[in-house]
Amino acid sequence: MISATETRSGKGHTDENFPVASRLIQKQYRAPILAFYDFVRAADDVADHATLTPDEKVATLDALDTALTGQGPTDPEAEPLRRRLAERELSPRHARDLLDAFRLDARKNRYADLDELMDYCALSAMPVGRFVLDVHGEDPQRTWAASDAICAALQIINHLQDCGKDFRALDRVYLPADVMARHGAVIEDLGAERASPALRAVIADLARTCENLLEEGRPLLHSIRNTRLALEIAAIHRLALVLAKGLQHRDPLSEKVHFSKVGFAATTLASAAAMLLRRGFSARGTA
Known part of the structure; x- marks a missing residue:
């Protein structure tokens, strides 16, 4: 199975159409928001990959999901957000909803x-x-x-x-x-x-x-x-x-x-x- 890291497009938060955790946001909040963005960007790149089949995309997204929740092997694309969520006692629910969106993109x-x-x-x-x-x-x-x-x-x-x-x-x-x-x-x-x-x-x-x-x-x-x-x-x-x-x-x-x-x-x-x-x-x- 291809990893999420292998599908990265190179696009970052400064390339988006709208501000992502700009300097207006206080420093203590920027780190978890950027970790969230990086995780979502990695998953989005999987869903938009030009050569992966729908099943391959879903399998890679599933691996990100289990890594984020600690139910599967660690993944370098998921680990920073997993740690930030644990530090702040935040649920992974929002990130997992986005994974469902990207699963939809893979098939719909x-x-x-x-x-x-x-x-x-x-x-x-x-x-x-x-x-x-x-x-x-x-x-x-x-x-x-x-x-x-x-x-x-x-x-x-x-x-x-x-x-x-x-x-x-x-x-x-x-x-x-x-x-x-x-x-x-x-x-x-x-x-x-x-x-x-x-x-x-x-x-x-x-x-x-x-x-x-x-x-x-x-x-x-x-x-x-x-x-x-x-x-x-x-x-x-x-x-x-x-x-x-x-x-x-x-x-x-x-x-x-x-x-x-x-x-x-x-x-x-x-x-x-x-x-x-x-x-x-x-x-x-x-x-």
Whole structure:
């Protein structure tokens, strides 16, 4: 059986579309979050490997699972997170949910409707936000639901940005079939150099869904006790809103609908500063 280390793509947390444990996060929280990210990145690379069969992918993911829970041989990709979880007495449940998402990726490459895609997001995206909140000791009752909405939006935005690449490289289509049919788009449209008008309509439709999810998740920005985590999430929320609006008018098949490094930094700093000001005024108002 091939190991997870052998499938690593070389992609790291600084290569992601949204901040991952940026310097806004306090040092004591960054280590477990980065260990979580590294484990998830290794598992994601297994699921996306170009030459492994579905059974080989699942077997490698199963090995990561048993290594993380201590029920099987140790694995260098799982051991750092296993140790961090033990140090903080945290459950591996969120990481294991993500492994289930990657098992799905190994065997499933089409989604019938938005409900089915949201079920996937419940495994592939929502556990990430929940883990970060748990690490910070935030109250699940106050934060998880809004976090879930934001994380689902981030996941779908990534799907839209990469829809052409996912189809060409992996024959994987996350755009729901019923939305495609409603706008008259066909899967083969994803293989073109430019998006057809029908596919552009699908992408815009799903981008508006992301806007709605981000609005649903907005209360999270004011529910988090840890100020620096609130700043990080405010930055992510703003980045996602800009991308969701951009995807309603731009073509991810023929152009990169991503931030430049300068745009990324400027948007992050502006949104974090605005959140800090709001928190300052709020604190004065309750003093």
